[in-house]
Amino acid sequence: MVKSRMFGGNGVLYPIVAFASCVAFIYLSFGDLWINIHGDGKWSFVERNGTQFVVDGMPFYFNGWNSYWMMDHAADEFRRGKVREMLQTGARMGLTVCRTWAFNDGEYNALQITPGRFDERVFRVSLVFVCVAGVIADVVVFLVIGFEVVECYLLCSCLRSSILLLKLKRIRKLNLEFANHNLEFALDYVIAESRRNGIRLMLCLVNNLQAYGGKTQYVKWAWEEGVGLSSSNDSFFYDPSIRRYFKHYVKTVLTRRNTLTGIEYRDDPTIFGWELINEPRCMTDKSGDTLQDWIEEMSTFIKEIDRNHLLTVGLEGFYGPKSRKRSTVNPEIWASDIGTDFIRNSNLSTIDFASVHIYPDHWTHNPDFEYKLRFVSKWMISHIEDGDKELKKPVMFTEFGLSTENPDFTPAQRERFYKVILDIMYKSAGKNKSGAGSLVWQFLVEGMEYSNDDFGIIPWKRQSTYQLFAEHSCRLARIQGALSTQLYYLRKLCTLRK
Template identity: 30%
Template sequence: MMKYYLILLSVLLISSVNAQEFVQVQDGQFIRNGKTYHYLGTNFWYGMNLGSNNKERLLRELDRLNQLGIKNLRIMAASEGDIDAPWRMQPSLQKEPGEYDEDLLMGLDFLLNEMKKRNMLAVVCLNNFWPWSGGFAQYVAWTNGDENIPFPPPADGGDWRTYQEYSVRFYQNEKAQKWFKDLIRKIIHRKNTVNNVEYRNDPTIMAWQLANEPEGIDKPEVYRNWIYETADFIKELDSNHLVSIGSEGNTPSPKNGTDFFNDHNYSSIDYCTFHLWVQNWGWYNPKKPEETYGNAILRASQYINEHLEIARKLNKPIVLEEFGISRDDNSYDVSSEVVYRNKYFKFIFQSILNYAQNLKQMSGVNFWAWGGEGRPRVPKAIWKTGDDFIGDPPHEYQGWYSVYDKDISTLIIIQNFAEDFTSLNSELEGTK
């Protein structure tokens, strides 16, 4: 009998240790291994593709990021559409519904295992409102006989509003929802072919994310119900990991259908995310930096504060998981100056750090995006199959927001602030 109790105690202790390895939320803050968890991370959406098609480069990129102190990567674990689809990351995981590219899944296995070796964590995005990975629009098109998608720019005559209205059809399309849930189930239940650990049991994964920047244009209640139902579905499959929306936040667009408080005010959504785009939203003009930068900073500060206040009301962690700015004069040349980018990165990192030092909910920041050793075919190119993956998605001009391995002045800023964020992590008893 004593032997039985010793075995049971051993199992319980092992389970407790394993549970601590997963990032958890307690009293409005991230906890990992008994310590508060803060981070400076990056967006590395193409990591799965490198893991499949260019392992050598992936290892170099992970080593560079690790040396910079970047331990949290936001990655894509889904992409849809055939090889001829324009402005998409290729190859895609699903060529057709339910037809998965095993080589890409093995690339994801390889990526997660290599991250594990470096004590890195992954926020794993499962879908996309925007067309650069296929996403919502591709699911909708599949249900209608693979009809033509009304692509936004850079398509000739492309219109963002028309595309958004098409993309939101995804929420009420039963067949599309079934296919998406099939994808979720497949990813969560997958056993890593490198280390034999099921994804749902892998603490290298910090969180599952419903989609990249989902919106509720003209259908806010439908959109919100989809958030809640999908989050519940993930929690039913996997009780170990956190779930987040991938929300852009309450953007300046009054018609995007998001409501930061209500979207995140649900038990299966563990923490808040928001994105900040001073240039895309017209607050900053790189052609007129002296005239526009100051106002952009003021508006960015207000935007951060507004979202943090909502997270405090919800008492949930919050992460600024996307922000970026172009090179000086909006240049796409890899050798152009980054004076204003460096200035802006310092401001954002310092702002988030100051909040994190005083308010437990402010937890992390990810810059957009890591380009590493990749380079555009030519400055301002539109990505084509065979080109290097960099930080800019295929539907955007290549070289816009990418941070390269040779941007030394920017890398020094990132490294210094990464150390500052890591230094905030303390034993739970000593937290705020």
């Protein structure tokens, strides 16, 4: 009797409930894969015109941030939402460029397990998850509908299986270059979700540091395979076998077709540009010749594959031993002896713009905060002058931060630090100078303490910090206008600030 009152004597609602269960299952299983790419406005590649970035001939000075962790989080279904949350927050703040890692070499959630080989196991885990979810859906159908309506259950199972098969055929048809479905999908997802939110991505291809594998992992691979010339981490730059490893990886990434958008990475204007390596240093060759040779070879290789995107080295910005600025602008003497040279490394035809970092806490022994602010101003102005007069290229400040581990640290102090940097960028934009954009290190969302270093912040937790970056977005827009991909968020944000 209870059953009759719930579903009706004629059983009309049986197939309705079964169908609804199928729809719910399909959405929960695949809804996040078939993203609705609705890019608000026309997407064009960022180009260079002298010392400026331009989009469709219009100057592009930007306000942005770092979230290095996006691909790693997108690989995990239970953490993927943090990527979307961060991109949506960035868009609401009027930010237009995000820098993140396009690598994870040989570590947890590794994209590349060994040179040219990617993890098949994670792909299988994805299929197991789908099958387990299917069983759960079947049990729900039986419990809700009852065991009488076997035909409805069979319909649901057949429909679900058909959807799964169609998805697998679609994946194969797109000629995936990677075997690791979760990690390949992760970077696809980050790019597609960035496009949805009007954010362009600056993608870094390898780390000089050990985090996420980096050059240390490449050297380890070569050593383990018996082809390495040296166990020194710096052999990453000169070992022919390791150079081949890296080229193979780079080509695989650049020519990959995004499974969510159908666009090859090298043809996708969502990508602002490529960064060769994060913070390169070659301590075993202070002359800088080894690193310079590596930059020349790798930048030429990338330009042969991808003519659409801009390319930078990923430098911290230190002046080398032959530079006249080594003693007047570098933070300390050691900075000219690490195998890099800002001018020499950036002054190649295959390098489109220069990159600089700003970390006075790590670079100087002087604890005085006012001294650090003076250093920041001098450091930035010097590099912008280099971009205008010597390199004749844009200069991007791709990382900047103030450490929370300073004994006298306060959030208000950090905001002063940020403001000095943003004000210099604003003046550069107002005068059409080479200082083209800045990316704060780093933004997080709540529940990410495990990814935080001593520089990370959750921007909306402190309203004055949030407002500082939002207002900078608006004042840049007042100078140059807004691209069509930014209009929705900037119009909403900046109207409130008039």
